[in-house]
Amino acid sequence: MAKMEVKTSLLDNMIGVGDMVLLEPLNEETFINNLKKRFDHSEIYTYIGSVVISVNPYRSLPIYSPEKVEEYRNRNFYELSPHIFALSDEAYRSLRDQDKDQCILITGESGAGKTEASKLVMSYVAAVCGKGAEVNQVKEQLLQSNPVLEAFGNAKTVRNDNSSRFGKYMDIEFDFKGDPLGGVISNYKLKLERDFSRYNYLSLDSAKVNGVDDAANFRTVRNAMQIVGFMDHEAESVLAVVAAVLKLGNIEFKPESRVNGLDESKIKDKNELKEICELTGIDQSVLERAFSFRTVEAKQEKVSTTLNVAQAYYARDALAKNLYSRLFSWLVNRINESIKAQTKVRKKVMGVLDIYGFEIFEDNSFEQFIINYCNEKLQQIFIELTLKEEQEEYIREDIEWTHIDYFNNAIICDLIENNTNGILAMLDEECLRPGTVTDETFLEKLNQVCATHQHFESRMSKCSRFLNDTSLPHSCFRIQHYAGKVLYQVEGFVDKNNDLLYRDLSQAMWKASHTLIKSLFPEGNPAKINLKRPPTAGSQFKASVATLMKNLQTKNPNYIRCIKPNDKKAAHIFNEALVCHQIRYLGLLENVRVRRAGYAFRQAYEPCLERYKMLCKQTWPHWKGPARSGVEVLFNELEIPVEEYSFGRSKIFIRNPRTLFKLEDLRKQRLEDLATLIQKIYRGWKCRTHFLLMKKSQIVIAAWFRRFAQQKRYQQTKSSALVIQSYIRGWKARKILRELKHQKRCKEAVTTIAAYWHGTQARRELRRLKEEARNKHAIAVIWAYWLGSKARRELKRLKEEARRKHAVAVIWAYWLGLKVRREYRKFFRANAGKKIYEFTLQRIVQKYFLEMKNKMPSLSPIDKNWPSRPYLFLDPTHKELKRIFHLWRCKKYRDQFTDQQKLIYEEKLEASELFKDKKALYPSSVGQPFQGAYLEINKNPKYKKLKDAIEEKIIIAEVVNKINRANGKSTSRIFLLTNNNLLLADQKSGQIKSEVPLVDVTKVSMSSQNDGFFAVHLKEGSEAASKGDFLFSSDHLIEMATKLYRTTLSQTKQKLNIEISDEFLVQFRQDKVCVKFIQGNQKNGSVPTCKRKNNRLLEVAVP
C-alpha cells in the first residue's frame, strides 16, 4: 500500500510538521521536539519555508536512490515530503526554465553534513540534467573534482572524520538547455591548523580511521585525478610535495648555547632534512641555513639574525603550512583549468557553497573570528534575500505589505569589517604599526575604538560596562553575534593575521629543483624581491568574502542548514542541548518568525482548490469557474475568518498555521467520509459490474444455447426436409420416369406401329411394285418374246428375203454369168478361168510370204512362237515353213559352236538319244556339262603313281561308289575310263584295283528311276569277270554311261547294250543276283540305299 501511495502535498502523512512555519505554538522546545520526532522517524529533512534543515543521520538512508531522484524530478517543492532533492530540483528548474542563476548555501558546523549535502545536490543535478557523451564527461569531471579536493583538503578531526579543512564555493555552469558546461571552484582556506604536530600523519596510530580503506581511497583519488585531467608527472609531483610537508613535521630542533649567551637552534636529526632535500631537490645546506637564520632587509640593509628553537619551530610550521596551502591552491587552479567551460556562450550558473558554519568553542581564536564573520555575512545576505523575496512575492501577488520586524545583523558586520574602525581594520593597523606589537596592544586598541558598540563586549573597554562580568576574562573580547555571544581569546591574533613566512625559507624553496615547489614560491626569486609586506590574512579573507557576497547577491539563494545531532558521530542519538545550541546560532527560530511575519502558508489556487474542494458542496466534485473564485467560495463556506487569509494574484495566503491545520483536519475527516462513499460506490459498482457481467454472460450463454438448440432443430428440420424432399423428388422422378417411359413406349409403339405400317405399306407397295415389275417384266418378256418372235419372224423373213435376194442375186449372177458366158464365150479361151484361178492363188501366196517375212520369230532355237496361218489351204506350207525355219536357225546356232562344244553337244545328243524319256534321272543331267576328268589326276601328286601307270588318254576320272557284292555297302573307288580300258583304283592310295578292257564290257544296266546306280556287265569267262559284274553308284551316271557307250562304239565298232529296267540280273561270282529298285522308301532321306537281301536279291531303295 505504501508504495502505491501517491503524495500530492508535503502535508500528506506528515510526521510532526514538515515545514516549521506550520509549527504551533512556535518556540524552541516545540521546534526541537519537532526535529527530534522527525529525526526519530528517519525524516532528516524539514523545511522552513524554502529553507531545508538537514539533520545528519550518521547512517546511510535509502532516500538517495535513482528512484528517489525520479520521484522528485519535476515536482513542485511542497508536493512531496521535505528532501534535499526537492530543493535541488527547484533550483535546477528555475535555473533552466526561468533563467535565474542559483546559489545553494550550505552551512552548519563541522560534521553537520555540509559536504555530503553539497555532493547530494551535485549528484542530483548531474542525474537530472542532459545526457550525452560530452555532457557526461563534463559531469564526471565535475563530480570527480570532489574526491581530489577532499583527499587534499579534508582531514580527520575530533569532530569529523572527513572534515573539510577549506571552504569551497563551486560554480557549475550550464548552457541554455541546462546541460553542464564546466565549473569554477573557489576555495577559502581558513581552517588549516598551524600546529602540525597534531597532524603527524607519519605516526600511523593517529592516521587510522575506522572503516576507511586507505589503499582503496588512494586508488579512487588517483583515478579521480586522472579523470579530472592530471598528467602522471603532475600527480607524482603533488605526492612528492605532500611527502615533503609530512616530513617537515618530523623535523625537530634542539637549543645550542652560543658565545653571546643566546640560544641558537640546531636540527636534531639531519636524516629527516636530507630526505626532504632529496624529495624537493634543495641543497641541504641551504635549507639548514634557512631554518637557523633570518635575514631582514630594509633599505639596502641586510641584517641576519639567528633563530632560537621557538622561532625555528615557527619557521618550520609556517613553511609546512605555506607549502601545503600553496599546493592546495595550485590543485584548485589546476582543477579549474580542467573543468572550466570550453565555450564562450552565455552561461547559467549554479553556485554551491560548502562553508563552515558558526563555531562557538571554549577557546575561540582568530579562525573562529573569521569563520563567524563569514557566517555573519551569510546571514546578512540571507536576511536581505529572503525578506526581499518575501516582499517581492507580496508585491507580485498584490498583497498588502505588512512590515516584518526582524533583527538585521548589518551592525555586527559593520563592527567587524568597517574599514576605519572595524575589528579587522584595527588588527591590520596593529600588525603594520612599527614598534612592539602584541595581542594585548591590539585588544587595547579594540577597547578604545569599539567600546561603545553595542555588540562588542570587553572587560577593559572604555565605558566599562563589563567590569564586573567575571565570565569575560581580561585577555578576551566578546562579540554578540546574531547567533549568540562568542568569546574570543586575543592571543595569536596578530601572528595569525601576519601569517609570515621568512624570506630565507621562500628563497630556499625557490631554489628547489622540483619544478612544482619552485613555482609555488615565486617571491623567493631574488630578482623579484618585493619589500612590500604581503596582505594580511584578515584582509585577504575579507576581500574574498566580499567577492563571494557580491557573487551570491546576483543569484537566487537556496539554503540548506545542516545540524549535527550528536558529538559522537553516532546514528540515532539526538542530543537536544547540542541541537538547541545549533538552532540558536543558526538563527532558525528567527528564520521561522521572519517567514511567519507575513503569511505562514501560501499555495497556488489550483492545487489549493484541488486539495480542499471536497470540503464544500459547490466545489465538489468539480468546480467549473476559475480556481480563485472556487477557493473564495470554499473559504466562505468553511467560515474561515477573513483576517486569516488573503487572496493574491495566483496564490492564497494563509496567515496562521492553525487555519491550515483546521483545513487539513476537515479534509482528513472528509476524506474518510469520501473513502466510505468511494467504498460504497465501488462496492455498488463492483456488484453491479459483477451482476452485469453475469447478466451479460447469462445472455451470451443463453444466446449460445439458443443458437445451439436452434442449430440442432434446424439441422433436424433440415435433414427431415431433405429426407422428405428426397422422397418427393424420388416419387416425382419415378412419376416422371413412368411418364417418360410411357411416352417413350408410346413413341416406340407409334414408331413400331408406324414401322409396321410402313412395313406393311412398303411390303404392299413392294408387292405392288413387284407385281407391277412382274407385270412389267412379263410384259417385257412377253414383249421381248413378242419382239423376239417378231424379230425372229422378221429375221426369218429377212433371212428368207435375203436368201431369196441372194438366191435371186446368185441366180441373177449365175444367170448373168451364164448370160455373159453365153454371150462372151465366143470371146474367151477355154482355160481363161484356170489362169485367173492360178493368178489369184499366186497373188495370195505372194501376199502370204511377204507378210511372213515381217512376222518371223527370233533366232533362238527354243523360241516356240510362230505366226498363225492366214488361209486354211496354206496349212501344210505353213507347218513346213515352220520346220524349215527351225532347222535353219538350229543350224545357225550349231554353226557357232567350237569343236569342243560340238563334241560336248554330240555327247549330250547321244545321251538324249539313249536316255530321254527312259531314265527319270536324265532331265537333271541336261543342264550339267560333261566334264569327264573330275579328278585331276595329272595335277594331283597323290595320284602320280596312278597317272604313271596309265599311258592312254583318260576319258573319265571320277570317284564312284562301288557296291560291295556281298553286303551291298559302298566303297569309294576311282573310276577311270581310257580308250581301251575301264580302271578301278583305290581312292586314297591311287593303287589300281581292277582293270577291265572295254571289249569285255557287254552291257550296262540301270533303273528307270531317279538314282545313280548302274551295273557293268562283263563278258562271261573273261579275266575281268572272275569276281563278277560291277555295281556302282555315281552322281554322273548319264555322262558315264554315255561316254562308256561312245568309247565302246568308237573302239569296238559295236553298240554297247544299255538296259533300262527296274529289275535286272547281275552276275556276282557264281550267283545271279537280281537288283531290284523300290520306290518310295524314305528311310534314309533323299539318298538311295542299297542292301543285299539274300543270295538272289539286292534291293535299292530310291526315294
Ligand SMILES: Nc1ncnc2c1ncn2[C@@H]1O[C@H](COP(=O)(O)OP(=O)(O)OP(=O)(O)O)[C@@H](O)[C@H]1O
Ligand atoms: N545525509 C547524510 N546521510 C548519511 N550520512 C551523512 C549524511 N550527511 C553527513 N553524513 C555523515 O556525517 C559525516 C560528516 O559529514 P560532512 O563531512 O559532510 O560534514 P561537514 O559539515 O562537511 O563537516 P566539516 O565542516 O568538518 O567539513 C559524513 O562523513 C557522513 O558519514
Ligand SMILES: [Mg+2]
Ligand atoms: Mg565538509
